[in-house]
Structure formats: C-alpha cells, structure tokens
Amino acid sequence: MIKYPNKKKLSTTTLIKQSASRRGMSLENDLNSTNQYYLDHEIAVIHKKPTPLTIVDVAYPSRNKAKIVEAYFKTPSTTDYNGVYNGLSIDFEAKEISSKTSFPFSFLHDHQIKHLRMVHKQKACAFLIIRFTYYDETFLIPCSKLFDFMDNNERKSLPYTWVKEEGYLIKQGIYPPLDYLKIIDII
Amino acid sequence: MIKYPNKKKLSTTTLIKQSASRRGMSLENDLNSTNQYYLDHEIAVIHKKPTPLTIVDVAYPSRNKAKIVEAYFKTPSTTDYNGVYNGLSIDFEAKEISSKTSFPFSFLHDHQIKHLRMVHKQKACAFLIIRFTYYDETFLIPCSKLFDFMDNNERKSLPYTWVKEEGYLIKQGIYPPLDYLKIIDII
Numbered sequence: 007m008i009k010y011p012n013k014k015k016l017s018t019t020t021l022i023k024q025s026a027s028r029r030g031m032s033l034e035n036d037l038n039s040t041n042q043y044y045l046d047h048e049i050a051v052i053h054k055k056p057t058p059l060t061i062v063d064v065a066y067p068s069r070n071k072a073k074i075v076e077a078y079f080k081t082p083s084t085t086d087y088n089g090v091y092n093g094l095s096i097d098f099e100a101k102e103i104s105s106k107t108s109f110p111f112s113f114l115h116d117h118q119i120k121h122l123r124m125v126h127k128q129k130a131c132a133f134l135i136i137r138f139t140y141y142d143e144t145f146l147i148p149c150s151k152l153f154d155f156m157d158n159n160e161r162k163s164l165p166y167t168w169v170k171e172e173g174y175l176i177k178q179g180i181y182p183p184l185d186y187l188k189i190i191d192i193i
Numbered sequence: 194m195i196k197y198p199n200k201k202k203l204s205t206t207t208l209i210k211q212s213a214s215r216r217g218m219s220l221e222n223d224l225n226s227t228n229q230y231y232l233d234h235e236i237a238v239i240h241k242k243p244t245p246l247t248i249v250d251v252a253y254p255s256r257n258k259a260k261i262v263e264a265y266f267k268t269p270s271t272t273d274y275n276g277v278y279n280g281l282s283i284d285f286e287a288k289e290i291s292s293k294t295s296f297p298f299s300f301l302h303d304h305q306i307k308h309l310r311m312v313h314k315q316k317a318c319a320f321l322i323i324r325f326t327y328y329d330e331t332f333l334i335p336c337s338k339l340f341d342f343m344d345n346n347e348r349k350s351l352p353y354t355w356v357k358e359e360g361y362l363i364k365q366g367i368y369p370p371l372d373y374l375k376i377i378d379i380i
Contacts, residue, residue, distance in 0.1 A: 045311070048311070048314065050315060051308070051311045051312050051315050051317075053270070053271050055242055055243060056242060056243040056244065056245040056246065056267075057243065057246075057248075058243040059243065059244075059246060059261065059264075061244075071265070072265070072266055073263065073264075073265060074246065074261065074263070074264040074265065074266075075262060075263065076260065076261070076262065077246075077260075077261040077264060078258070078259070078260060078261065079259055079261075080243075083240070084240055088275065088276075089275075089282075089312075090282040090284070090312050090315040090316070090317040091315060092315060092316060093282070093315065093316035093317075094282070095276075095277040095280070095281070095282035095283075095317075096282075097277065121238070124232070124235070124238045125238050125276075125277050127235065128237060128238050128277040128278060128279060128280065129277070129279060129280035130238075130277040130280075130282075
C-alpha cells in the first residue's frame with residue numbers, strides 16, 4: 007500500500023464526502039444503478055421486475071392515453087430481480103434491514119422462498135442480497151447456503167454473525183455502486 | 194397407427210369439440226397455462242412479467258389497504274416472459290397476429306428488440322413466439338434466425354412463408370396447450 011502523508015487531509019475529506027453522499031442511497035437505487043452499469047457495459051442483462059398489480063378500472067381521458075384509476079398491489083410470486091449473465095440465469099431478492107443482530111425470514115414471502123428453491127433446482131444462480139443498514143454492509147448469500155441453514159435450523163432468522171461468516175461482503179463503490187457479479191465470479 | 198373404425202364418429206365429435214373449446218383461447222392464456230404446467234411438474238420456472246406501470250397516486254382507504262388511484266402504462270423495456278429451464282436462461286416475446294401474410298416488426302418495441310439482442314449476446318435462449326390466428330398456427334422463431342433476417346433484409350416484416358420455412362411449429366395440445374420447450378430440446 008502506498009501512503010501519501012501530504013494528502014492525508016484531502017483523503018479524509020474525500021472519505022467523508024463519499025460517506026455523506028451515500029447517505030439515503032437505498033439498496034434498490036444501488037442495484038438499479040449497478041444493473042444499468044452492467045447493461046451499458048454489456049456485462050449482463052439484469053432487470054428489476056415491475057411491481058405486480060391487479061388492475062380493476064381504467065379510464066380513457068383522451069383517445070390515446072389510458073389512465074388506471076383503480077388498482078391494488080399483489081403479493082409477488084417471484085423474486086424482484088432476474089436476468090442473464092454470460093449464460094448464467096440470475097435470480098435474486100434484495101432486502102434492507104435496520105436490525106443489528108439478524109435478518110428475519112418474515113421479510114421474505116413464502117412464495118419467494120418457494121420460487122428461489124425452484125430456480126435453484128433449475129440450476130439458476132439464485133441468491134439473496136441483504137444490506138444491514140446499521141453497519142452499511144451488504145452481503146450476497148448463495149441460496150445453497152440459505153437453504154442449508156433453513157433446513158437444519160429451528161431459527162426464524164439469519165444471525166448477523168452467520169451472515170458475516172457464510173455470506174460474501176459486496177464491496178461498495180461509486181460506479182457501479184454494488185458490483186455483486188464479482189462475487190458470482192468468485193463462487 | 195392403430196385405427197378404430199367403429200369409433201370414427203366419436204373421434205370426429207371429439208375433434209370438433211376440441212377445436213370449439215380452443216376458440217377464444219388467447220396466446221397469453223395458452224402460455225400462462227403452459228408455464229403453470231412446467232412449474233407444477235418442475236420442468237421449468239418461466240413467468241410472465243407484470244405490466245410496467247408508473248404509479249402517480251396511491252390512496253389509503255383503510256389502514257392496511259393501499260389503493261392506486263392514478264397510474265399509467267409504461268413502454269416495456271424488456272420482453273414479457275423469462276425464466277430458467279435446466280440451467281438455460283429463457284427469454285421471449287409472444288405476439289398474436291391476424292394477418293395471413295406477414296408479421297410486421299412494428300409489433301415489437303425497439304426496446305424489446307434491443308433487449309432480445311442483448312440477452313442473446315449473454316447466451317440466453319431467446320426467441321419469439323408468433324401465432325397466426327387465421328391459420329391457428331403458433332411458431333417459435335429463434336432469435337439467431339430473426340436477427341439474421343433483420344440484418345440482411347430491407348423488409349419490415351417476417352413473411353408467413355418464411356416463418357413456415359424457418360420457424361418451428363409448436364404442437365397445440367390440451368395440457369399443456371403449447372409445449373414450446375419441446376422445440377428448445379430439439380434446437
């Protein structure tokens with residue numbers, strides 16, 4: 007490591023600036039921006055799925071414009087993100103959590119866990135991305151490890167210590183903000 | 194082939210019944226039902242993506258129920274269907290057309306064509322499913338053939354004769370109604 011004693015003050019400022027600029031950046035923003043980076047650089051094609059809605063009523067205020075005037079949110083039956091990366095089918099769910107100690111499984115819908123099990127069986131690369139906002143740490147947890155934990159434990163949550171041990175910390179950067187495919191390359 | 198001369202009349206009735214029962218079955222219904230069959234039999238996990246909407250206003254008539262009161266349809270930036278089939282990333286768009294002679298490219302959004310090119314580059318199994326309702330024939334067209342046609346032709350549509358020659362006719366059945374993965378197994 008190269009040290010720049012003369013630039014110490016500058017580096018600190020920069021660090022503070024970066025940290026401040028990251029404040030309020032949600033996991034979803036980071037992922038969308040990362041996926042856009044992957045798209046622009048032809049690294050992968052990964053999209054967030056639109057929120058599933060039940061449309062009840064549509065009005066046509068003008069000839070070409072349909073306006074939805076009554077719709078409700080549906081429980082998602084799949085994960086939020088999927089796509090393809092160099093022949094690999096990618097499928098994951100991402101969650102942010104303020105807890106310091108664990109990630110409760112209640113944050114995932116039963117349908118989503120079932121979906122992850124099924125795509126895993128179909129040999130997709132399936133995983134969770136969990137951000138512990140208290141530590142500003144974001145981990146990738148392969149589904150094989152997640153299911154192994156779920157199937158051999160009574161616990162209804164993943165302890166932070168387990169995540170730190172078994173998950174992969176995703177390095178946070180400027181652009182892309184969350185280069186999670188680097189982890190996929192490793193595992 | 195075994196012939197049942199005594200049951201000829203019954204067979205004809207059955208055929209007519211089947212044909213009548215298929216009337217009004219849209220391509221989307223056939224695909225949803227086929228994908229459900231794949232899911233139930235653990236053959237593949239393929240879903241139709243929700244329609245992308247821009248939500249402008251949400252009301253909360255009761256504490257737990259959010260009601261969307263203003264939203265608009267967005268132009269889709271991806272195809273409608275994707276998923277995973279035995280390690281293969283699947284991505285396709287499906288269109289029904291009443292024309293007897295051709296499938297105009299104007300039926301696809303520019304974004305969708307761009308998306309298909311990109312997932313094809315990422316080694317997904319990308320294709321179109323086109324139903325010519327006049328003939329009640331449904332074809333699978335691999336993207337490699339589609340792009341080859343687009344890049345070497347001035348035409349703005351796929352002629353029906355070309356589709357018949359270069360595409361793969363998907364056999365229509367009862368359940369699943371449209372076993373398109375059989376074609377993927379062949380090609």
